[in-house]
Amino acid sequence: MTAQSPALPSATTPARRGPWKEIIAASFGNALEFYDLLIYGYFAVVIGKQFFPSDNETTSLLLAVGSFGISFLMRPLGAIVLGSYTDKAGRKASLTLSIMIMLLGTAIITFAPTYEQIGLAAPLLIIVARMLQGFSTGGEFGAATAFMVEHADAKRRGFFASWQLSTQGLATVLAAGVSAILSYVLSDVQLNEWGWRVAFGFGLLIGPVGYYIRTQIDETPDFKKTLVSSTAKTPLRDVLIKEHVSLLLAIGVVAGATAFNYVHKLYMPIYAFKQLNIAATSSYLGALMTGVMLMLMAPVFGGLSDRYGRYRVLTIALLITGFSSYPMFVLLNTFPSVTTLLIVQALVGLLIAACLGPIPAMLSDIFPTSIRGTGLALSYNFSVTLFGGFAPLIVTALIEASGSKLAPSFYVMGTILISVVSIVCLGRRMRGTQPSAS
Structure with missing residues (x-):
């Protein structure tokens, strides 16, 4: 199936050069996609002033944060279109297309004239760019995860699939690091x-480097087999009709982890700056700490899910996260210092890794190869859109409405409850059909 360079007696499963070239290629592009997505959130205050000016500073920030959320409205559409494309044209083709769309959106933001220069056209340009980025990211998770899982040995799928989240941590490190240096x-x-x-x-x-790498990698063996054996492929219809219950439960599984992720990783620099009066540079360091922990620990928890089961590892991680969210916000507000922020964000990174590490392989186990890209893309992106993309906007509004700086923790706890219930239901549904590692 691949190159026959090693002179070994058999080039069967283990000696297929190993999956590292493919994992690194997919990971690099994934890191770029999420860097481009995250950097907007870190510069929301600046973008609000440049493209969404208002006499009220809070209104300006809400408009900028809201435009961040608008990109998430496009993620389900990207999941539908690019997810189906992943199952029809292949994982490699979909990965290449998504990165080019992301580059277009990022280029528009990079060179867009400000409101002062071209008036109302400026925020419209930003919104179009964010929609392109959202569309691109909508297909990224399904294609990248399917690509990693299908290149990995069946007993190590949790470990290799978790690199999808590890590179999201790398993207956070890059985005927060660049933001901190510039500020x-x-x-x-x-x-x-x-x-x-x-x-x-x-x-x-x-971007061009990521594109070059992705054009040099091989398609997955599983997809090649499916391409030969399948005739009329209708992945979207099959997921929505045949696997709709699994799809809904998978959306619920992702809810708590993605809400916690976006509240603590993306919104925290704004929260630290606006609510805790911590300097912008120091607030970015907190997000950088979270990214480092996610980058290092996601493969650890992915590996643990191979050994002890996805459901067990994820359920324990979610329960710990739910019970610790409120105390972390209390600690931040009682001792609002850089040291406290770094300690809390290190714990946050560990918990995000524990929650998200097992999820890519768990979702991959639910959907068969012929509809895996579509199933992964839809479940993850619908959940991220509903519970994660608008999390900064929701918690900002909650703080304003309630007057409580602890309001974000209640949102996190509510979504985690949804996830725990979904995991229990999905576990019962999949019992007897799940692979031994899950």
Whole structure:
């Protein structure tokens, strides 16, 4: 199926050169996609001033954060179109297409004139760019996860699939690191005028490299077999009609982890700056700490899910996360310092890794190869859109409405309850059909 370079007696399963070339290629592109997605959130305050000006600073921020959420409205559409494309044209083709669409969206933001220069057309450009980025990301998870899972040995699918989340951690490190450096070396005037464009431009620089790598990798063996054996392929219809119950439960499974992820990883720099009065550079360091922990620990928990079962590892992780969310916000507000922020965000990174690490392989186990890309894309992106994409907007509004700085923790706990119930129901549904590692 692949190159026959090693002179070994048999080039069967283990000696297929190993999956690392494919894993690294998919991971690199995945890191780029999520860097481009996250960097907008970190510069929401600046973008609000440049493209969504208002006499009220909170209104300006809400409009900028809301435009971040708008991209998530496109993720289900991207999941439908690119997910189906993944199951029809192949994982490799879909990965290549999604990265090109993401680059287009990022380029528009990088070079977009401000509201002061072209008026109402400026925020419209940003919204179009965010919609393109959302559409691209909608297909990324399904294609990348299916690609990693299908190149991996069946007994190590949890470990290799978790690199999808590990590279999201790497994207957080890059995005928070670039944001921290720029906010440290540039004045507020420089950052507002042109510094933020440097952050987006960085995403453009690594894009062509990601595209080159993805054009040099092999299609997965599982997809090649399905391509030969399948005739009329209707992955979207099959998922929505034959697997609709599994799809709904999978959406619920992802809810708690994605809400916790977006509240603590993406919104926290804004929260630390606005609510805790921590300097912008220091607030980015908290997000960077979260990214480092996710990057390092996601494969650990993915490996644990191979050994002890996806359902067991994920359920324990979610329960610990649910019970610790409120105390973490209490701690931050009682001792609002950089040290407290770093400690809390390190714990957050560990918990995000524990929650998200087992999820890609768990979702892959639910859907057969012929509809795996579509099933993965739909379940993950519908959940992220519903519970994650608008999390910054929801918790910002909750804080304003309730007057409580602890409001984000209640949102996290509610979504985790949804996930635990979904896992219990899915476990019962899949019992007897799940692979031994799950």
